[in-house]
Amino acid sequence: MSSEQTHVIVGAGMAGAKAAETLRAEGFEGRIVLVGAEQERPYDRPPLSKGYLLGDQDRDSVYLHSLNWYGDNHVELLTGRRVSRLDRAAHEVELAGGERIGYAKLLLATGSSPRRLKVDGNDLDGVHYLRRLEQSDDLRNAFAHGGRVVVVGAGWIGLETAAAARRAGCEVTVVEPLAQPLQNALGPEMGAVFAEAHRRQGVDLRLGVGVTGFKGAGKVGAVATEAGDIPADIVVVGVGARPNTELAEGAGLTVDNGVHVDAALRTEDPDVFAAGDIANVPNSRYGQRIRVEHWQHAVDSGPAAAKAMLGQDVAYDQLPYFFTDQYDIGMEFTGWFARGGYDRVVTRGDVDGLSFYAFWLAGDEVVAGMHLNQWDDGIGPVTELIRARKAVDPARLADPGSPLG
Template sequence: MSAPRLVVVGAGMAAGHLVGALRDAGDERPITVLGDEGQRPFERPGLSKEVLLGSKEADSLYVRDQDWYDDHGVDGRWADPAVSLDLEGGSVRTESGESIPFDDLVIATGARPRTLDVPGAGLTGVHTLRRMDDTAALREAFGPGVRVVVVGAGWIGLEVASAARAAGAEVTVLEYADVPLAAALGPVLGQHFADLHRRNGVDLRTGVTVTGFTGDARVTGVRAGEEEVPADVVVVGVGAVPNTDLAEAAGLEVDNGVVVDERLQARPHVLAIGDVASATNTTLGQRLRVEHWDNAKRQGRLAAQVLLGEDASYDWQPYFYTDQFDLGMEYVGRSAPEDDVVLRGDQGSGEFIAFWTREGTVTAAMNVNVWDVNDDLRALVGQRVEAERLADEAVALADLVS
């Protein structure tokens, strides 16, 4: 009997870790990976961090060298994306017109930047950040005295603002909410990031609605209420939309992503992973769609286990990290804005740990400029711990785990 044929639709980081895990396990099935960026799988976080800052080059982000795919029999079609899926017939049609048969299909189509439907959105100089070319264009555009306006104070927006300031640009951030990152971190820690940016010279304006961009062929300003903010460069960072069109057209259930179970299966022999997957998390007891590096890596490896017939499921706590100015942090868990916040250490010193709790149970934890503690924090998520002990630096983190 011939080995089952695998087609992976999407060539991002999740896809890269999926095929790597299969080959590491000795699996020799034929694999075809279809991408639309002209790039083999790479680690996307660096686009808004080290590469944008100029401390690394883009080619440092690749998951593996091209030779690895060639040597391991992975047919990487990095610039021939899928245009339709025939789930009943077991084939994928590509942009070039080829029909590729499959026994197993993994949908890893990722997400695309959300855009603003306002006048001037198509002007030259209005950017989003998702691909290598986006980062290259911004890195070239940033410089001393350049007026950069960032729309949105989420993770991408604030990382871009940090990189632009490091390049000497004059930076204004326009945010709709009253406190940045409040939906992710709550108002107390969201305000910490607001203060960080203002201390570093960012003109952060909250409670602002952007209504359009001005300029003839090239952007010259951003309309925010009654005001026009001058701009040489604009970066729109207002979230991302999962790329579900192919899956939906093929008849799969879609609800803020491709709906999959705890084994990442939309139906037998059809999986979805990474930013596009709305997956059942057995630890949290709910479906999640997570757009972070750690999740893409882990779901790629989990999909490999599922394809190999192993007993494994989506059971880990979400994790993400960021680097902005002199702040580096890691976050694990899933908090809600209304959760209580407990601080360990002096927030004003810039080195502290934050815990979120709900009815005495730790829902999430974040280490800020405190390193080599994330494993301990992960172990604490889901534990019942008294707030006084969480805050007490004399009590070792490992001793808090029951």
């Protein structure tokens, strides 16, 4: 089959797998090649720090499709294969080892990788990073043996793994250089709410403290910080992620905090698209480009890119969305604000009881919002408020007796 009938997807995560699924669902009859660097077939990543890590989900539940699905749908799944080069002029990708595959349309869905701390001791046994299924297996086994867990970084991965370690009975310390957990994601006001939730569960939070290294003879025994050493049997590092943009950069595509695409998720090369963590997309609600590293973006952008690859009229303009589960907290967040890009936070409900809404306002408009354990109405009303761009009365917004909107 010639490259004229071949669509290649580089990256076999959520965005790439959903794109392949959508190509078939939309009637594409040509060749689909889905290339993944991991040995595993495509799987869902949120459970790696949530249900799967906790032991509430089995391994089969994390896979996106059955093993037979790829053959049944004539999707060539190449696992454990890395694309080393993109040759735009030849319309080919080159795999490590030299094999070349021609394409008519190409989707880059290469995801992101954990940022590694540049400190001594990073390679000691017992120092864990979490991105892949086997890494979640390793952490789950480590937590089952108990001991002293030190989590470096109080972002989403850090707090979710801290919650899993506490449930497993481990002694947990979280070290974070900022003044509150989740400060970059939620600001200090709501970061403080999550801080208190973890303290209630017995987590020792060391805030405003930087890590300077890991100590041990072959295996980690302590985390060195600016405030002294913390004994550790297990270390989890969750200090953010970086987009895997090397292929795009090497091919001369525009890369600046991800791969620049238009509203159809198309790069400046009309035959090359990008989706998922690496895609830096213009957002009409906020009037600027936004790159999102969360599950819902992968779920939505992969199919949108696939439709655009087929020539359909696509205008991808989703609001950022993410969720977390920690202890008895279930949370959904939608919207976006830059650091310092809001004037106030308005809450509605029982903050101390962890059952409330929060709204971030810039001027008199809601730019982002979340709920904790408000499942009767969920996140839908928040989404409507953000999209409406109407002036709101903060007092009515805070009043549970007043309708939202």
